[in-house]
Structure formats: structure tokens, C-alpha cells
Amino acid sequence: MTDVTQRSDVIAGTVQLQARHLTRHFTTRIPGRGFNAKHIVRAVDDVSLDLVAGEVVAVVGESGSGKSVLARMLARIIRPTSGDLILHGSEIPRKAKRSLSYASEVQLVLQDPFASMNPVHKMRHNLVRPLMIHGAKRENVEALAEAALTRVSLEPPSRFLDRYPHELSGGQLQRVSIARALCIEPRVLLADEPISMLDVSVRLGVLNLLRGLCDDDHLAILYITHDIASARYIADEVVVMYAGQVVEHSRGTVLVDEPTHPYTQLLIASVPDPADPTSVGAPTAEQAQMVIAEKGCRFSPRCPFVMDRCRVEEPPQFVVGENHTSRCWLHADKPQFEVEVALPQRRGEGEITKT
């Protein structure tokens, strides 16, 4: 159990939390096919990433891409099917229960600030409770709560402590929920679509706040979003997920400026761009509905560049530039080397199995 004190000792660049081959499969029943017909949904498949102090990693993908499941696995709310979490260099035993000490290091901020605050309690309660749970002394609690509010630029804090959630605007409430996550001084902040429910004019404020926490307090931040423009704005590293897999991954925002995967290109083409009036009515994908191929590349049913090979073989991650990988066969014949060997098709996956 760590004491709740200011941690200014974190050096930027130290790896805080590592995910290694994180995988989560859900088993669902197929309606109308009897009780035993099962279908495996590969919500997250073999995702590895490092969260580093002082850096923002953005995970971009549409709904159903597995990005929220990934965040919940990193917060240890959902247990991975396989894969490991390494916090500060020590592996978390997979079977271990979610512990308070883990929660004090890794905190999650949710999408909807109205739903994530108890509506019948004042802000004071919402902030003091995590502090008490994490062992702060009763006499310090008030001061710590005020300090947390000051940190997210809600000033003067005394004005906000006695307010109920419905008395605050969405932007203010999201700041309180960030303050609530920060008040126990975690080193990793997982932000699951923190701005998508907010008004346009206050979104940038929250993004700038996250960036500031990262730069000044060396927090490691995972920023989950479907808005690739905001990822470009805030991130040091961008990961694009499709159907549970990382399809493109780059240091900096190279992948936004020079996307190499057709799915990333689709995401970018979908962003409203007033500077380009031709984008209205432009053809998007072959099929905009999310259809996941059971075999081969998962994007192949929607891909405008689909080749025969894509329908049969699952592409590995190809290196397409410095710190830039892309999971697409289009890059197979370019002079480069494979970082990973393609995983052999596991039996039974994505197929209907009778048990």
C-alpha cells in the first residue's frame, strides 16, 4: 500500500505499464442455432503496448474495435484470456485478484461524466471516498481533494466541493472525474473517450489538461478515441485498432500524416474536413458496415485494395518506416523485414464449435 503523497520523482521516459500479447475472447451463443452453438468474438487479439511516463499513447478505432475492452483489461476490470501486464517491471500474476495497490497506480476515466458520478453525492464525497479507500489520513483529505481540483483548473476548489453533479456542466464534471482519478496519485491514467460526450468548445480544454498532466507531472496516459484528429493533436504514439487487432502503429503521428493501412486511410477520409469540399458523398469503403472476416485479414471484406492473399492469410505487422508498422499485405513486397511471424491460424477460432 503506497502512501498518498505527491510523486514528483517520476522521470519522463520510464516505462510504467506494459501490455504483452493481451488477448480477450468472449464466447457468445448464436441465436436460433440451438443452445450449444457457440461463437467466439475476438474482442482484443494479441495487443502489446508500453505506457511511458510523460507520453500519451492514443488508441484509435471505431465502435467494436476492442479499444474499450483493452482499457478495461489494462485497468484489470476485465481479465485477459491470455497475455500479461507488467507494472513497473514486475509481472502481475494473471490469476491474482484486482488489488488496491494496482488501482492506486493505474486509474481509469470513463466516457460519460454524468454516469460515472454518483448523482446524490456532492463533489466532496466523490473525491474524498477514493482518498479514504487508498489510506489518506482523515485530516488531510479535504486539502488533498482541493489540491486535486486545483490541478484540473477548477478554481476556487471550495466552490466546487459542495456542488452536486447536476449543478456542473459536462466539461467541469469530466474535469472532476479526472481529478478523482488523479487524487490518489496514480502513475498511469487510462482515458476512455474522455471528450466524446463534451461540448465542442470545452473539448480542447480537457485535451490540453491531459497533455499538461503528461508534460508537467510525467503521467503515462492512454487516450482512447474514435476521433483521429484529436489523437493527432495530443499523442506521442498512435495505435489504430480494427476488430481487436492493432492494424497500424507509429511513433509520433506519422500514421495520420502518411497512413499506410487502408483502414487508417478510411478513418482519416471519414473525418469531416471543411477545407476539402469534395469529401461530401465521396465513396468511403467497399462496405462501411463492420464485417469481420473469419479467415485472412480482418479488414478484407471492406478493403478497397483487397487481394486474393488477404482473404486467405492473416497479415503480420510489417515495418513500413522508422517506428511505424502496418498490418497489411500491401507492404509485404517492399524492402523491409517482418517484425513478427504471422501467427498460425488457431483451430476453432471464429468458427462455430459444438461443445
Next chain:
Amino acid sequence: MSTESIEASDVVTSASATSDVSVETTPHTDQRTGGPAMGQRILDIRNFSVDYGWGESAVRAVNSVDLHLDRSKVLGIAGESGSGKSTLVYGFTRLLRAPGVISGGEALFNRGPSEDGTDDIIDLVTASEKELRSVRWSNISVVLQSALSALNPVVRIGKQFEQVLKTHRHEMSRADRHARQVELLALVGLNEDRLRRYPHELSGGQRQRVMIALALALDPQLVIMDEPTTALDVVTQREIISKLYELRSRFGFAMIFITHDLSLLVELADEIVVMYGGEMVERASAQALYDTPRHPYTLGLLNSFPPMHGVRTELTGIPGSPPDLTALPTGCNFHPRCPYAMDRCLQESPTLVELGDDGRSVACWLHSGDPGVVVPVELSRTGMGTREPAPLPVKEALS
């Protein structure tokens, strides 16, 4: 008529549950051709105000708005939550529920030429329930934001179409209705087997497309879209927008598109109205609004979208929070958040005045023409296509 029909009508157009569904006397003639008199104008809203609550506790949510819309045009209404954009639309379509009260103004809707050649104009504000009933869905239809809560969860999609057609188109036979349902689904790119599905079996994008198909079921002249894509991700949003664009050019209905996403409107709309604190602050053609914004709030909104190209610079958005309608500031509603606020803004509320160029108007003291007021360069630009994000200090740590 079964109670289900009432529910179905209630869900999409809120066709007032008080009016009996079986009392259906207005003949449904196809009135899709334009006429003279009001001319191309399909909707004319004058001095329209909506309050929430009565007497002293009343909060003005929409304050003296003037709007008009021509046939086959797209009007975009942009604003944050609490700006009154949805209240305005629910107000003039008379879908507002208590404690919402229309406190003034008129909303003239032109149904096209009647038999004697004159325009069949109806004031929606004073219309009786019976008159409204003949307008709703047949002439004006609404697509709501949350397709999951707008569709009846325990009724199959096909049945929801069936209810609309059965209620409003008596003359159609069972086979005709089925054919129409299949046709409507095909319009929005859905397969006919979706008719047998329940709403929860469809994805968010598919549900929203069902909503659009439902709205088009009776060939309306005006379709109102209340944030139809806000709950969807960008790829699905793009797909829905492309679909709408295609349908509009095919059928030529007019559209009012409400959203907080100004960049989307610039692409889609012919004319854009920006609302703030219940008032219209700027009205201009889409491209003019984007290239040469005149109101500081519009400029702030445009600068709130991180760009997809160019150097990463730190953007500021708009400081502060959206206004609280119960405690509006004195003078201009926007002055507490406005970087250009002057003494006059604190005392007097600006009115919407027409600027000389191309019929656009703005409510801001900066454009009052007062010789003592210097309009900042970013709000007085003239050239089209010259807009760049206002350069702000580069934050090096970002790259």
C-alpha cells in the same frame, strides 16, 4: 386503431398522443410541387421564442429567432448543449413537452400550392392538433438523435413501418405497403431481411438508417435531423452523411440539420445558423461562415477542431463553460468567454444585424459600424478560401 399505432406515431413525430389516431380526415394528396406566393420558401419563422416554465420561474431557452428556409435547401443549426438549437426545432414543430412553452412568434409552413393555385400556408404555432396531424410526418418528419430510444424496442422494424403507412396511407394495400417498406430500406442501403429484426439486433448505424427511412416513408417536404450522427463513430457518420446527401439530391426535400459539429455542417449545409444561449449569433452561407467568420464564438468553434494537416500547434478552444440559461450574463451572452469583449458588451445585448455582403448577419458589437471599434483582422477577413487556423504559440513539447 390499436394502441401500438399511437405509440409508433408518438415515437417518431410525437404526433400528439392526445389526438385520436382514428380521427383521420385530411386527404393525403401528393403536394410535392413548388408554388408561387411564398415562392420557394418552405418555412418562415418570425420572432420565435420558447420558455421553460411559467411566470417568474420561466427560463427563456429560445429568444426571438428569425429563420427561413427555401425548398430543397439544407439549413444547419450549430451550437453547444443549452444553446436552444433543439428547443427551437421542437418548438416550431410543436413537439415540445411541458414545461416548454412557446411564448411568442409564428412559424409559417408552406405546403405547396393548393387546388386554386395559392399557397397552402399553415402557421404551426397556432395550428390545431388536427391540422398539425395532417402536417406531421406527411410534410415534416423528424429524425431523432438516439435511434435506440426512438425506435420501439419490442416491435419489429417491419411493423414500425407498417404502422406509419397504415395510419397515414389508407389507400395502400397490404402488398403495396410491403413493397414500400422494402423500397424504403433499399433507399438507405439495408437488406429487406431487416424488416423481421428487432431494433436491438441492428447496429447503431443501421438503426439510424432505419430512422431515416422511416422519416422518408411519406415523402415529406422537410426533414429535421436532430444530431443524427452524434452517437455514432466517424466512419458510420460519414456513411450516413453520404447517404443523406444522395437521398436529398434524389428527392429534393429540404433539411434542417442540428449538430454541434460545425465542421460537418460546413460540408453538408447551404446555410448555417450559429446559436448561443438561446439566440442566433450568426447566419451565413456555409462557405462564407467557414472562410470568413464574423462572430467571435463562430471563430472559437471553428478553432476548436484539431486540424488534420499542418504543423501541430496548441489550440485554445473557447475558455469557460457554456452559459447557464437561468443566470445569463448582462449584455451579450457571450461576453464572459469573449476575448474581444468591450465595455458595451457588458451592458447592451447586441441584435442581429445584416452585414453588407451576401445577406449574412451577425449579432456582435464589433460589427456595429461604430467608428471607435476596431474589428480584429481574424473577424474581418474578406477573401474566400483563405482561412487558416489562427496561429497560436507553438508548444514544442507536443512534437
